[in-house]
Amino acid sequence: MLNGIRIIEIEGLGPxxxxxxxxxxxxxxxxxxxxxxxxxxxxxxSVLDRGKRSIALDLKDPDDLATAKQLIASADALIEGFRxxxxxxxxxxxxxxxxxxxxLVYGRMTGWGQTGPRAExxxxxxxxxxQSGALWYASEPGSPPITPATLVGDIGGGALxxxxxxxxxxxxxxxxxxxxxxDAAIVDGSAHMMxxxxxxxxxxxxxxxxxxxxxDGPHWSRSYVCSDGxxxxxxxxxxxxxxxxxxxxxxxxxxEFAKQHxxxxxxxxxxxxxxxxxxxxxxxxxDLFAGSDACVAVVLSPEESANAPHMSARHVWxxxxxxxxxxxxxxxxxxxxxxxxxxxxxxxxxEILSDLKKTQRPAP
Numbered sequence: 001m002l003n004g005i006r007i008i009e010i011e012g013l014g015p016x017x018x019x020x021x022x023x024x025x026x027x028x029x030x031x032x033x034x035x036x037x038x039x040x041x042x043x044x045x046s047v048l049d050r051g052k053r054s055i056a057l058d059l060k061d062p063d064d065l066a067t068a069k070q071l072i073a074s075a076d077a078l079i080e081g082f083r084x085x086x087x088x089x090x091x092x093x094x095x096x097x098x099x100x101x102x103x104l105v106y107g108r109m110t111g112w113g114q115t116g117p118r119a120e121x122x123x124x125x126x127x128x129x130x131q132s133g134a135l136w137y138a139s140e141p142g143s144p145p146i147t148p149a150t151l152v153g154d155i156g157g158g159a160l161x162x163x164x165x166x167x168x169x170x171x172x173x174x175x176x177x178x179x180x181x182x183d184a185a186i187v188d189g190s191a192h193m194m195x196x197x198x199x200x201x202x203x204x205x206x207x208x209x210x211x212x213x214x215x216d217g218p219h220w221s222r223s224y225v226c227s228d229g230x231x232x233x234x235x236x237x238x239x240x241x242x243x244x245x246x247x248x249x250x251x252x253x254x255x256e257f258a259k260q261h262x263x264x265x266x267x268x269x270x271x272x273x274x275x276x277x278x279x280x281x282x283x284x285x286x287d288l289f290a291g292s293d294a295c296v297a298v299v300l301s302p303e304e305s306a307n308a309p310h311m312s313a314r315h316v317w318x319x320x321x322x323x324x325x326x327x328x329x330x331x332x333x334x335x336x337x338x339x340x341x342x343x344x345x346x347x348x349x350x351e352i353l354s355d356l357k358k359t360q361r362p363a364p
Contacts, residue, residue, distance in 0.1 A: 001026050001027050001332060001335075002023060002026045002027040002028035003027045003028075004029075005023075005027075005028040005029065005076050005077075005170065006028065006029045006030075006031070006074060006075045006076050006077075007020060007023050007024075007028050007029070007030045007031070007075060007076065007077050007078070007079060007166075008030075008031050008033065008068075008071050008072050008075040008077070008078045008079070009030055009031070009032045009033065009052070009078075009079045009080075010032075010033050010059075010078070010079065010080040010081070010082075010087075010092075011032060011033060011034045011035050012079075012080065012081030012082070012109070013081065014081075014125075014150065014154045014158070014159075015081065015109050015154040015155060015158035015159035015162065015184075015186065016079050016080070016081035016109040016159070016162070017032075017046070017048040017049065018048055018154070018155055018159040019079060019107070019109065019158075019159040019160070019162040019163045019166070019184075020032065020048075020052065020079050021048050021049065021050060021051065021052070022159065022160075022163050022328075023163060023166070024050065024051035024052050024340070025050075025051055025328030025329075025337070025340075026328070029053070030051065030052040030053070031052065031053045031054075031055060031071060031075075031348075031352060032049060032052045032053070032054050032055070033055055033056075033057050033059070033068055033071070034054050034055065034056045034057075034345045034346055035056070035057075035058070036056040036057055036058040036061075036064065036346070037056075037058070038345060044344055044345050045342050045343070045344045045345070046342060047321075047323050047325055047342055048342075049342040049343060050325070050339060050340050050341060050342040051339075051340035051341075051342075052342070052343060053343060053347075053348040053351070053352060054343040054344065054345055054346055054347050054348050054349070055067075055071075055346060055348055055349045055352045055353070056345055056346030056349050059090050059092070060090075065090070065091065065092075067353065067356065068092065069091075069092070069096075069097075069100065070356050071352070071356070072092070072097050072100075072101060072104065073097075073100045073101045074101075074356075075101065075104060076103070076104070076105060076170050076173070077104065077105040077106070077107055077166045077169065077170060078097065078104060078105070078106050078107060079107045079109065079162070079166070080092075080106075080107070080108060080109070081108075081109040081110065083110065083119075083120055084110070084114050084115075084119050084120055085120070094106045094181045098179055101179070102177065102178060102179055103173045103177060103178065103179045104173075104179040105165075105166050105169030105170050105173060105179050105180055105182060106179065106180070106181045106182065107162050107165060107166045107169075107182045107184060108181065108182060108183055108184060109158060109159070109162050109184050110183075110184070110185055110186070111123045111124070111125075111127070111128040111153075111158075111185065111186045111187065112128070112185060112186075112187060113183055113185030113187060113188060114183045114185070115183075118131075125150045125152075125153035125154045125186070126147050126153070128153045128157070128158075128185075128186040128187050128190060129148075129152050129153040129157065129186070129190045130145075131187055132153075132157065132186070132187045132188075132190040132191040132194070133190075133191055133194050134152055134153065134157065134190040134191065134193060134194055135148070135152075136210070137197075137210055137213070137216055139210055140210070140211060141209070141210050141211035141212075152190060152193075153186045153190050154186065156189065156190065156193055157186045157187070157188070157189030157190030157191070157192070157193055158184060158185075158186040158189055158190075160189070161184050161188070161189035161192070162182065162184035165182035165184050166182055169182055197215075200213070200214060200215070212263070214237070215235075215237075217263065217266055218260075218261075218266050218270075219234075219266055219269035219270040219272075219273050220234055220235065220236040220237070220242055220245065220260065221234065221235045221236075221237065222234060222270065223299060224273060224274055224277035224278070225274075225277065225278055226277055226278060226280060226281050226282040226284075226285060227278055227279060227280055227281050228281035228282055228283075230281065230282030230298060230299065231282070231298070231299035232277055232282060232285045232286075232296060232297070232298050232299065233296065233297050233298070233299055234273075234294075234295065234296050235295050236294055236295045236296070237295070239260065240293070241293055241294060241295045242260050244292055244293045244294040244295075245294040245295065245296065247294075248288055248289055248292060248294050248296075249276065256268070256269060256272075257269060282298045282299075283298075285298060286298045302317070302324060303324065305317060306318075306319075306324060315327060318339055320339045320341075321341060321342065325339055327339060
C-alpha cells in the first residue's frame with residue numbers, strides 16, 4: 001500500500017522502531033541509519049527491523065553525516081526518537097532538513113513531547129501513562145496500579161500515533177508541497193486514547209474510583225482463575241450477551257444474577273463466579289462457551305495464541321527466523337501479509353551508498 005514511499009529512521013528504542021516497522025510492513029522503503037559499530041541500543045538483528053534496509057553510519061563523522069543528509073533529502077519522512085535538541089545539535093533538525101527537502105514529514109517520537117516542563121527529562125512507558133491518566137484503572141481497588149505491557153504507552157499512545165501522523169503529513173505534502181513536523185508524544189496519545197472512557201463517563205458508566213465502573217467493577221467484566229491455574233476472561237456487557245452467559249452457567253433463573261446492573265451485588269456475584277470458575281480447568285470453560293455469544297474467552301500466552309484455532313485460521317502468528325512474530329496488520333483485500341526478514345546492522349550499507357551515487361531523488 002505504501003509502495004514508492006521512503007522513510008529514513010534514525011536508530012532508536014521502542015516506539016520509533018515499531019512505527020518504522022509498521023510502515024515497512026505496509027510496503028514503505030524504510031532505511032534505518034544504525035549506529036556504526038553497534039552498541040547497547042538494539043541487537044545486531046532485531047525483529048523490529050523486519051522489512052527494512054540498514055546502513056551503518058556515525059553521525060558525528062562529517063562524511064557519514066553528509067550521507068545521512070543525502071538520504072533524508074531523498075525521503076518522504078524521517079523518524080527520530082531522541083530528546084529535544086539532540087537532532088538539532090547534529091545539524092539534522094527540522095529546519096536543516098526542510099532546507100533541502102521542503103516536503104519532508106519530520107516524525108519526532110518522545111514520551112513527554114517537544115515542549116513542557118518534563119520535555120527534556122528521562123522517562124519510560126510507565127511514567128508517561130501515569131501522567132496521562134491511562135494507568136489509573138490498572139488495578140483492583142485499594143492496590144497500586146500494576147505495570148502493564150508497553151502496549152498502552154509505547155505502542156498505542158506512541159508508535160501508532162506517530163504512524164498516523166506521518167501518513168497524514170505525507171498526504172498533506174502531496175497536495176500542498178509542504179512538509180511538517182509531527183510531535184508524537186506518548187503522554188498525548190495515551191491521553192487521547194482515554195477519550196473512549198471519557199465518553200463512558202459522560203454516559204454515567206465510568207467512575208473516577210477504581211473498581212466501580214462499568215468495565216472494571218462488575219462480575220461480568222473481569223478474569224477468573226480456573227482449577228488448573230489458567231484464566232478465563234468475561235465481558236458480557238450487553239443484556240443479550242449477559243443472558244447467554246448466564247444460560248451457559250445454568251444461572252438464568254438465579255434472582256441475584258438477574259440484577260446485572262445492581263452495583264451493590266457486584267462484589268457478591270464476583271465471589272460466586274470465582275467459586276464457579278475455579279471448579280474446572282481452563283479447557284472445560286473453553287469448550288463450554290465455544291461458539292456462543294456469551295463473550296467469554298480463555299486467556300492465552302503468545303505461544304498458546306499461535307496454536308489457537310481462530311488465530312491459526314487467520315495465520316496471525318508465525319515462527320520466522322527463529323522468533324515468534326505477529327503478521328502485519330491491518331489486512332488489505334487481495335494482498336498477503338508476508339513477514340519480511342530483518343537485516344543485520346549495516347547489511348545494506350554498500351547497496352545504499354551505491355544507489356546514492358547512481359541516482360538520487362532530486363530534492364523539491
